[in-house]
Amino acid sequence: MQGFDPHRLTAEDDPYPIYREMREEHPLYYSEEREIWVVSRYADVRATLLDAGTWASGQGTVPSGFLAEKPMLISEDPPYHTHLRGAVHLSFTPRRMRALEKRVREIAVELLDAVDPEADTELFSTYTDPLPVAVMTELLGVGIEDRDEFKRCADAIIHTTEGRGEAAAEAQRWIFDYLENVLPERAQDADPEEDLVSMLLQPPPDARGQLTHDEVVGFCTILLLAGTETTTNALGNILHLLERNPALRAELAARPESLPLAIEECLRLESPVQGLSRVASRDVEVLGEKIREGERLHMLFGSANRDERVFPDAEQLDPRRDPNPHLSFGLGIHFCLGASLARTELRVGLEELLARYPGYALDRERSHRQASDTNRGFTQLTARLAGPA
Numbered sequence: 001m002q003g004f005d006p007h008r009l010t011a012e013d014d015p016y017p018i019y020r021e022m023r024e025e026h027p028l029y030y031s032e033e034r035e036i037w038v039v040s041r042y043a044d045v046r047a048t049l050l051d052a053g054t055w056a057s058g059q060g061t062v063p064s065g066f067l068a069e070k071p072m073l074i075s076e077d078p079p080y081h082t083h084l085r086g087a088v089h090l091s092f093t094p095r096r097m098r099a100l101e102k103r104v105r106e107i108a109v110e111l112l113d114a115v116d117p118e119a120d121t122e123l124f125s126t127y128t129d130p131l132p133v134a135v136m137t138e139l140l141g142v143g144i145e146d147r148d149e150f151k152r153c154a155d156a157i158i159h160t161t162e163g164r165g166e167a168a169a170e171a172q173r174w175i176f177d178y179l180e181n182v183l184p185e186r187a188q189d190a191d192p193e194e195d196l197v198s199m200l201l202q203p204p205p206d207a208r209g210q211l212t213h214d215e216v217v218g219f220c221t222i223l224l225l226a227g228t229e230t231t232t233n234a235l236g237n238i239l240h241l242l243e244r245n246p247a248l249r250a251e252l253a254a255r256p257e258s259l260p261l262a263i264e265e266c267l268r269l270e271s272p273v274q275g276l277s278r279v280a281s282r283d284v285e286v287l288g289e290k291i292r293e294g295e296r297l298h299m300l301f302g303s304a305n306r307d308e309r310v311f312p313d314a315e316q317l318d319p320r321r322d323p324n325p326h327l328s329f330g331l332g333i334h335f336c337l338g339a340s341l342a343r344t345e346l347r348v349g350l351e352e353l354l355a356r357y358p359g360y361a362l363d364r365e366r367s368h369r370q371a372s373d374t375n376r377g378f379t380q381l382t383a384r385l386a387g388p389a
């Protein structure tokens with residue numbers, strides 16, 4: 001097999017034959033150039049996710065080992081992770097997320113109202129990118145006057161590869177400063193029903209523990225990092241898959257109640273997070289090989305989700321697949337905290353777009369995939385919206 005370079009593979013139209021080869025021939029692969037082990041079968045990815053005692057997140061969960069400055073849920077291990085997650089989980093209940101649905105729909109409608117369906121529309125900059133960022137500023141209670149600057153900084157952080165670079169660092173500082181400035185105001189006037197930051201500052205009695213200011217800032221930042229680009233990528237990937245399956249697209253436009261299952265299937269086939277990594281906290285044997293403490297193991301969700309051992313006709317899009325135990329939101333203690341919100345954003349975003357433009361046509365020449373060690377999605381997706389249904 002020719003080396004494994006996630007940065008190149010995530011951007012390919014069809015990385016899946018290579019994943020298949022890995023599953024069949026090299027279920028545990030060592031990438032010399034990245035100095036990283038890779039597991040690609042469903043059972044091995046699942047076992048790794050479920051064994052947080054052996055497989056730590058504390059040294060970063062991307063292949064490069066990048067770590068942000070503030071305490072971040074996603075890159076902490078128990079017992080500290082348990083404390084942080086206990087303090088925030090109530091703010092993300094499915095019930096609370098359903099209450100956000102009305103706002104998500106208003107934002108989607110506003111964005112669609114602003115496009116000219118007769119002209120070419122760049123769906124990334126007009127729809128798939130601003131929708132999740134607007135939902136996040138809503139969730140965080142960012143004031144309307146600060147939204148544009150907030151979005152500029154969020155974009156600089158999110159769209160810089162692995163969050164590095166001077167622009168990203170400066171944008172991160174702006175967001176930290178912004179949140180640090182609003183925290184004292186919110187603490188005085190906190191109404192936990194109103195927004196997430198207030199709720200974190202004044203947790204309800206049944207919440208487990210309270211966060212320090214630094215932890216609240218870190219949490220808000222991880223929401224931006226974990227909750228926006230992933231959802232943008234999911235939405236773009238689904239629009240792309242549906243365009244290639246016009247019969248399914250027409251069915252979903254006519255019967256939006258079929259969307260939830262179809263969305264899960266699209267998330268399985270084109271996982272917005274193709275893979276994440278862990279570091280061994282002790283010497284451990286995997287598939288007969290010894291992995292030493294401190295070595296990094298990459299879990300290929302994009303491959304596990306197409307493992308025939310678990311998913312019959314795994315390469316096929318079956319919009320009624322049920323059960324569909326894909327790993328696109330992870331599993332175990334780090335299971336995606338925003339999964340309900342993401343599902344709501346995807347369903348509502350697709351309902352609104354398909355209701356108006358069931359026959360949208362993508363321009364392949366002007367659609368580009370992002371290159372990333374972990375994420376798969378489009379950074380440009382040009383479409384003619386008003387097409388024949």
Ligand code: HEM
Pocket residue numbers: 057061073074075085222223226227228230231234272273276327328329330331333334335336337338339341342
């Ligand atoms: C389709 C969109 C999304 C996908 C595919 C996705 C995927 C994931 C995955 C795979 C993980 C597990 C990380 C790990 O095991 O290391 C994760 C964790 C997380 N996600 Fe999402 N996510 C999405 C949307 C969101 C949204 C909208 C939010 C916030 C509102 C969010 C917040 C988080 C947080 C805070 C974590 C860390 C949880 C922890 O470490 O305990 N995600 N996500």
